[in-house]
Amino acid sequence: MYHVLSAHQFDRIQLDQLFRMADIMEYNAKNGGTNLLQGKIMAALFFEPSTRTRFSFESAMMRLSGSVISTENATQFSSAIKGETLEDSIRVISSYADVIVLRHNEEGAAKRAAQVAGVPVINAGDGSGEHPTQSLLDLYTIQKELGAIDGLKVAMVGDLTYGRTVHSLSYMLAKYEKVTVYFVSPENCPIPEKVKAYLDERGVTYFEETDLEKVSGEVDVLYMTRIQKERFPSGEEYLKAAGKYVINQEIVDGMKPNAIILHPLPRAGEILPEVDGDARAAYFRQATNGVYIRMALLAYCLKEQQLERDLEALAEVLK
Amino acid sequence: MYHVLSAHQFDRIQLDQLFRMADIMEYNAKNGGTNLLQGKIMAALFFEPSTRTRFSFESAMMRLSGSVISTENATQFSSAIKGETLEDSIRVISSYADVIVLRHNEEGAAKRAAQVAGVPVINAGDGSGEHPTQSLLDLYTIQKELGAIDGLKVAMVGDLTYGRTVHSLSYMLAKYEKVTVYFVSPENCPIPEKVKAYLDERGVTYFEETDLEKVSGEVDVLYMTRIQKERFPSGEEYLKAAGKYVINQEIVDGMKPNAIILHPLPRAGEILPEVDGDARAAYFRQATNGVYIRMALLAYCLKEQQLERDLEALAEVLK
Amino acid sequence: MYHVLSAHQFDRIQLDQLFRMADIMEYNAKNGGTNLLQGKIMAALFFEPSTRTRFSFESAMMRLSGSVISTENATQFSSAIKGETLEDSIRVISSYADVIVLRHNEEGAAKRAAQVAGVPVINAGDGSGEHPTQSLLDLYTIQKELGAIDGLKVAMVGDLTYGRTVHSLSYMLAKYEKVTVYFVSPENCPIPEKVKAYLDERGVTYFEETDLEKVSGEVDVLYMTRIQKERFPSGEEYLKAAGKYVINQEIVDGMKPNAIILHPLPRAGEILPEVDGDARAAYFRQATNGVYIRMALLAYCLKEQQLERDLEALAEVLK
Structure with a gap:
């Protein structure tokens, strides 16, 4: 059975296949x-x-x-007791559905679910763990917008210490050739050592920077994220840091003509609405790409499962 | 792109067309x-x-x-931040859906949404603003039940100061010929001056009344609404006012044989259940008509959008 | 119109038909x-x-x-008022849907709904009243797993005083021949007198027991339920009782080779996960059967309704 638990499970060839499938899904849609x-x-x-x-x-x-059955309130999965195990819930839902999309607050939940599920599990974010479909749609958007990922200069901007998306994107970019990464953050929320060690091992060039305008004119991709207020000792310091990383039209005018601005959304002031009309503002196209990537993953998981079942049925007949 | 933001956007000819479409939708359903x-x-x-x-x-x-994707909890549209702008949410959902039905607590929200949406927006009520599909189904029900709206006598009963539905219905009735309106309310919640001014301008005859039984035998349509407790200085005065506007079988017996009783529902005692079986009790049929009107509007918006897209594609080919 | 309000409405012949339909539904699914x-x-x-x-x-x-329209928050059915009658809600939803599945906290709610509904109502649990689809799937699972219900020995274990499922199952088993029932519970939550009286009238043999291990090796069906903490004067006494009724592999090893363990789920420790892999652990298969039984009931209600409507239309034409 094919589960989507981590963006890491895809190698370069599989990524290329997935992105081609997503292209076809867009055509279908x-x-x-x-x-x-x-x-x-x-x-x-x-x-x-x-x-x-x-x-x-x-x-x-x-x-x-x-078709879809859906709840955002799965903690209330049963009215009778609190604390049914995730494993029991997943086993039961395996008989209601052909694929389970799981969002959970605990790291590792998706993997635990996959171990007992009778159907494919797709991780839609598990706490501070992974959110693979976000990483995949980010990467897909870069390739789609710029034709290729090899050789690109990519800046990631904002709170880089706790930002799950930028960590994942860093790891994924390491699968490509000659990518240069610029980590732009306030001094109190830099990119973690483990991410840098990972890039070092794989020979990825990267720079750390606090000044956005030093890199914004150089890069092909400007990946913006939120600065989180609670990381700063005082509201004053937060405003100072947050204010440094606001994309306005002036900054965009200084960017390369074919560069793109991405954001996982929702935004909270990091990109001014005045920029939305610029061709380089790609964040709403990025959200749209999420549907195509998810179509491709759903189709892949379910077709693979169908094939398995058909083979089992055939083996049964031949026995 | 065709949005449904206000009942006012429909002129008499468009209303007739919409109601014919709703008839066809009923047949289809x-x-x-x-x-x-x-x-x-x-x-x-x-x-x-x-x-x-x-x-x-x-x-x-x-x-x-x-198909439908759905939330009644759109304030939690993102778990990450509070306060994403409505505009950003609408832009993103435009890539998930082909039409957006928006219910919002702020007046004007539907119009704001339409300005940025990539797909048609239908206003399902925006605060003290408009709730156009309710007005349209009210009007459709009157025409369907009585054959025509021109020349009818219509009483609106209850709290007329804050009742959004009765204001909208008043405005819509002004599009028809020789309609007479009776506003029946407690003295402390009369129909607002602006509504009366609107009717004056268009030469619509209307009367104000506090005694329901003086008009119930005269009218073709008795449109009931709730009396809202919090409008009254004391519970005692509320009960006195509310008690005056309760439709029982005796009142219905005094009505014209072909008159109808409408209510936007839910009711809270203004119409006794003993009346439900009377042929003049049209409020549940009114609720049913809501489905046909909404089918007609959804079909119209989406077919118009399809046509636009096809024309764009054609223009692209011919370029 | 055909409503599903109580498991009692099915006689032996109808149960056999329903179970055959459920088999076909499984094949379809x-x-x-x-x-x-x-x-x-x-x-x-x-x-x-x-x-x-x-x-x-x-x-x-x-x-x-x-297709499905769905809410778990029906108390907020209207934003306008609290306390619209169930009857009004049901009447309105009858014009939105072709069948209503109702879960309510008040006993008798499903019956009240059926009296005013314009479409079939299926009771999905009404307070301390009935939960007929649970009883039917329990019974169906026993028949499917063991081939027949006549002549079986069935133990029900846990809090038998308030457990709705075990009462219903007891009543349903009385429709079959030569069934023997073992009620295993702590002394402070025995099976109620009214259930025993019912079985006495119908000549069903039953025994009461507090020691699970005295019966676990004898029975064909071990139906586990939760022991509810709040029934016990102290946490200590609860733990003592609850601990007595925990199914572990050792107990399962002592059971008949073809016996089955059932549980309405969710479980809260009454059956250890170590047992899940044993072929006798049938509780997840039981949950799966719920889908087939509900498919059969939905199909039956809606096809019966279609037939009624067709006959009415025919009568209209012939008039």
Whole structure:
């Protein structure tokens, strides 16, 4: 059975295949859809609310003509007791659905689920763990917008210490050739040592910087994230740091003509709305790509499962 | 792109067309449905819960073979931050869905959403603003039940100062010929001056009254609404006022044989259950009509959008 | 119109028919599904959350190609008032959906709903009243696993005073021949007199026991339920009682080779996970059977309703 638990599970060849599938999914979605998953059911099992991610997965499933059962309140999975194990819930839902999309607050939850599930599990974020479909759509957007990832200069900006997305993106970029990474953050929330060690091992060039404008004109990709207020000792210091990393039209005007600005969204002031109309503002296209990537993953998991079942049935007949 | 933001956007000819479409939708719904919107996705984006309105829209979309992604908890649209702008949420959902049904607590929210949406927006109520599909289903029910709206006598009863539905219905009735309106309310919650000024300008005859039984025998339509307790200085005065406007079988017996009683529902004692079996009690039929009106609006918005996209694609080819 | 309000409404012949239908539904579900209810809408109207039961019904409806409108928050059915009557809500939803699945906290709610509904109502649990689909899936599982119900020895274990499922199962077993029932409970929560009186009347042999291990080796079916902490005067006494009724591998090893262990789930420690892999652990298969039983019931209700409507239409034409 094929689960999507971590972005790391994909090697370069698989990424290329996935992105080609996503291209085809976009074509399907824009041309009347496809019946690929007709009759299949996806369970969206969210232990914490994330309507954006849930909608993206549900939209993907419906574009494939599949059906959806859904909760953002999975902690109340049973009215009878609190504290049914995740394992029991997953086992039961395996008989209701053909694929489970799991969002959980605990790191490692997706892996635990996959160990007992009777159907494929897709990790839609497990606490401080992984959120592989976000990483994959980020990477897919870069490739789609710029034609290739090899050789690109990528800046990641904001709170880099706790930002799950920038860590994942760093790891994924290391699978490509001659990428240069610029980590731009306030001094109190730098990129962690483990990420740098990972890049060192793989020979990825990177720089650390606190001044956004020193790099914004150099890079092909400007990946913005939120500065989180609670990291700063005082509101004053927060404002000073946050104010340094605000993308306005002036900064965009200084960027390369073919560069792109990405953001995992929601934004909270890091990118001014005045920039939205610029062709380099790619963050809403990025959100759209999420649907195509998720369509590709759902299709892959379920078709692979169908094949397994068919083979089992065949083996049974031949026995 | 065609949005449904206000009942005012429909002129008399468009209303007639819409009501004919709703008739056809009823036929479709009762005869095995239609595949008109197969492959299309509706997002029900509710910033405040209103299961009744949500169910009505979702049922309408499903009767057209469309799919639905849905939340009544859109304030939690993102788990990451509070206060993403409505505009950003709408932009992102535009890539998940083909039409957005928006319920919001702030007046003007639907219009703001329409300005940035990549897909049609239907206003499902924005605070003290508009709730156009309610007005349209009210008007449709009157026409369907009584054959025509011109020349009718319509009483509106209850708290007329804050009742959004009765204001909208008043404005809509002004589009018809020789309608007479009776405003029946306690003295402390009369119909506002602005509504009366509007009717004056358009030459609509109206009367103000506090005694329901003086008009109930005269009118073709008795439109009941709730009296809201918090408007009254004391519980005693509330009960006195509320008690004056309770439809019982005796009052119904004194009504014209072909008159109808409407109510936007839910009711809270203004109409006794003993009346439900009377042929003049049209409020549950009114709720049913809501599905047909919403089917007609969804079909219109999405077919118009399809046409636009096809024309764009054609223009692209011809370029 | 055919409602599913109580497990009692089914006689032995109807149960056999239902179980045959459930077998066919399983075949359908595993072989690409069926379009039996295409174009039909099920409303899941839950006045208290029970994601497990809701998912099971929604999955069943979708396996039949039907659509679903759904809320676990039906107490907020209207944002306008608290306390709309259940009857009014049901009347309105009858115009949105083709079948209503109702979960309510008040005993008798399903029956009240059925009296005013314009469409079939299926009781998904009404307070301390009935939860007929649970009883039916329990019974179906026994028959499916063991081939027949006549002549079986069935133990029910746990809090038998308040356990709705064990009461219902007792009543249902009385419809079969030569069943022997063992009630195993702590002394302070025995099976109620009314259940015993019912079995006495119908000549069903039963025994009361406090020691699980005295019966576990004898029976064909071990039906486990939760011991509820709040029934015990002290935490210490609870632990003593609860600890007596924990199924571990040692107990399972002492059971008949073809016996089965059932549990309505969720479990809270009554069955250790070490037992899950044993072929006699049938509780997850039991949950799966719930989907097939609900498919059969939905199909039956809606096909019966279609037939009624067709006959009415025919009568209209012939008039």
